[in-house]
Amino acid sequence: MTVLYTNIRELVTNDPANGDGDPLGIITDAALVVDGAKIAWIGRRAEAPDADDRISCADTSVIPGFVDSHTHLVFAGERSAEFAARMSGQPYGAGGIASTVAATRAADDATLLARVQLLTDELLRAGVTTFECKSGYGLTVEDEVRSLRIAKAVTDETTFLGAHVVPTEFRDDREAYIEMVSGPMLQACAPHARWVDVFCDRGAFDVDEARHILTAGMAAGLDARLHAGQLGPSAGIRLAVELGAASVDHCTYATDDDVEALAGAADTTVATLLPGAEFSTRARYPDGRRLVDAGATVALATDCNPGSSFTTSMPFCIAVAVRDMNFTPAQALWATTAGGAAALRRDDVGVLTVGRRADFVRLDAPSYVHLAYRPGVPLVRDVVTAGRHMAYPYQKVESRS
Ligand SMILES: [Zn+2]
Numbered sequence: 001m002t003v004l005y006t007n008i009r010e011l012v013t014n015d016p017a018n019g020d021g022d023p024l025g026i027i028t029d030a031a032l033v034v035d036g037a038k039i040a041w042i043g044r045r046a047e048a049p050d051a052d053d054r055i056s057c058a059d060t061s062v063i064p065g066f067v068d069s070h071t072h073l074v075f076a077g078e079r080s081a082e083f084a085a086r087m088s089g090q091p092y093g094a095g096g097i098a099s100t101v102a103a104t105r106a107a108d109d110a111t112l113l114a115r116v117q118l119l120t121d122e123l124l125r126a127g128v129t130t131f132e133c134k135s136g137y138g139l140t141v142e143d144e145v146r147s148l149r150i151a152k153a154v155t156d157e158t159t160f161l162g163a164h165v166v167p168t169e170f171r172d173d174r175e176a177y178i179e180m181v182s183g184p185m186l187q188a189c190a191p192h193a194r195w196v197d198v199f200c201d202r203g204a205f206d207v208d209e210a211r212h213i214l215t216a217g218m219a220a221g222l223d224a225r226l227h228a229g230q231l232g233p234s235a236g237i238r239l240a241v242e243l244g245a246a247s248v249d250h251c252t253y254a255t256d257d258d259v260e261a262l263a264g265a266a267d268t269t270v271a272t273l274l275p276g277a278e279f280s281t282r283a284r285y286p287d288g289r290r291l292v293d294a295g296a297t298v299a300l301a302t303d304c305n306p307g308s309s310f311t312t313s314m315p316f317c318i319a320v321a322v323r324d325m326n327f328t329p330a331q332a333l334w335a336t337t338a339g340g341a342a343a344l345r346r347d348d349v350g351v352l353t354v355g356r357r358a359d360f361v362r363l364d365a366p367s368y369v370h371l372a373y374r375p376g377v378p379l380v381r382d383v384v385t386a387g388r389h390m391a392y393p394y395q396k397v398e399s400r401s
Helices: 080-087 093-107 108-124 141-152 173-192 207-219 236-243 256-264 274-279 286-296 314-324 331-334 338-342
Strands: 002-012 026-035 038-044 054-062 066-067 128-134 157-163 195-198 222-230 247-250 272-275 298-300 360-363 380-385 386-391
Touching: 002 080, 002 141, 066 274, 066 331, 066 338, 093 141, 108 141, 108 380, 128 380, 141 157, 141 173, 157 173, 157 207, 173 207, 195 207, 207 222, 207 236, 236 256, 256 286, 272 286, 272 338, 274 314, 286 298, 286 331, 298 314, 298 331, 298 338, 314 331, 331 338
Parallel strands: 002 054, 066 128, 128 157, 157 195, 195 222, 222 247, 247 272, 272 298
Antiparallel strands: 002 026, 026 038, 054 360, 360 380, 380 386
């Protein structure tokens, strides 16, 4: 079954071979053909082949589905009171995670799964067609395994984050916790995870501890990613580069040496910026342009979590990145699509070319620039994921012509 999507005013492919060699690879007056789950043809509308079915995109913009490479969706409860207190002047610290840990441990599987499915729906409605999901609110062997099982129900990109914080019951013996995370907890979780991650920052884990845990995770067959440089300058960014981690996330306080290291590792380690975290903690934003100009590979992700960034909206992240992090609209769109795919080492998503997965989004706008130009406006009209056209109760799928 083939479907022709036509009358696309502006098609962003992220394939520089298209258009004028720009990284977004824009084709104007475009069309594409989907065959099953994959893209079978892409090009100018006038040259489009016949297909079994035909959908008009009504002269709007089509972009690759967003790839959200950093979320924490498996949790119970919420922390709006903490957010309100912070907006009244209280500082953010890693300690608030403990309240979510307590709520998550107390919740049954059905409650956790229902929450994950709700957030997955939100992501999809906002145009996210691939996402990563971390554990890290269980922090016992049993609760971490359970978190990863639940994450696995909604994505293959699951990350073991037993090293999120040291839980309260290990406050006086953090070494014992680190041995558990890199020993029995890791062994129990590895079959359910693709990635291993550590929250390497003030109040969480230091660089030596992160090295120990990531190295153990890699020995267990997981690939590394790392939270570093959110709350202050950190040697964690260079640790991620040294270990060949797929991504180092936050990088808010990256130094010139860090930027140089990330540029040198552009084919291996992506710098993933998380604007929702700075927004929700009223913290300084990192300078995205500085990383892009140096030659680093840069991604943007939501960091969806109940404490420091409770958003599932990549368009929101784009708007903030453009307004406050010196990204151009084009750089921000690339970072939320092809950049996210690079951060997950995926070569089947994030770019629209023949043979890749048919994951794309039609915007209610003539250009992708509207994602930043019209902040807060729900511009995601239709979402196609692996060739399936998703329609929502409040959105009408374009009538076929
Ligand atoms: Zn995070």
